[in-house]
Amino acid sequence: MDGLKEYLLKLLDISRFFALLDYLVLIGIFLIILLIFLLGIALRGRTFPFAVLFLLSGGLIPASPFIYQWIMESYLKKTEFILTHNESLQYDAVYFVEGSFKNIGYLDFRGCVVEVNFIPKDSKKLQRIKYKINPRYAHIKIYKTPLNKQESMDFKLVIPSPNPKVSFDLYTKGACY
Known part of the structure; x- marks a missing residue:
């Protein structure tokens, strides 16, 4: 019971x-x-x-x-997620992610979430898939800015490298709620 x-x-x-x-x-x-x-x-x-x-x-x-x-x-709840920059900076162990969300659905959103997964560049194809599903290093940023229908919101993230000795590819995804 x-x-x-x-x-x-x-x-x-x-x-x-x-x-x-x-x-x-x-x-x-x-x-x-x-x-x-x-x-x-x-x-x-x-x-x-x-x-x-x-x-x-x-x-x-x-x-x-x-x-x-x-x-x-x-x-x-359809969104348009556009990335303009998704790469590491040239001289620092820092990654820069910039983009925008656009609400093209029929409902208003209360906020949006950006998730950046770090995938080591020297990893094999199966390991890359594994890191996309279950990332070892991830950075999640929650934006609690409301997004009405047909409105856009820009975002910028500066993320320090989780391991400065390893170079990473970024797998970035976003969603709104």
Whole structure:
């Protein structure tokens, strides 16, 4: 019983981060999955359509978080992230990152986040992929400046090198919330 209570409290804590639009998108995805499942049940007399629709609804359940993220990032919370500088300075062990965010979605943002991952230049291809997924050195900067629809925000970062003896490539990404 305590495990269920802890789970529900965690779920309640996570639900505070969702807005009304998030709930509407999630409910829409759930209703589409339910309709595909019910259509499969209605066509259970025909084996092939039943199997296809049943497997499709079953496959959409684990894919629903990715569908939700794709809808939010591609349409509702779409941002344009442009980097003008993303390199080390010539004579110092310091990296300079400059760019801008532009809100081209349908919602206003409360702030934006820039994450810079340091990838050693002499690393192999598989290590580079590993460092992109799980960086050893990273710098995260949070901007709490609201960004309304069709507005832009510029940013500049000066980041000291995490290890001055090693030269790094920068993998920089940004997102708004």
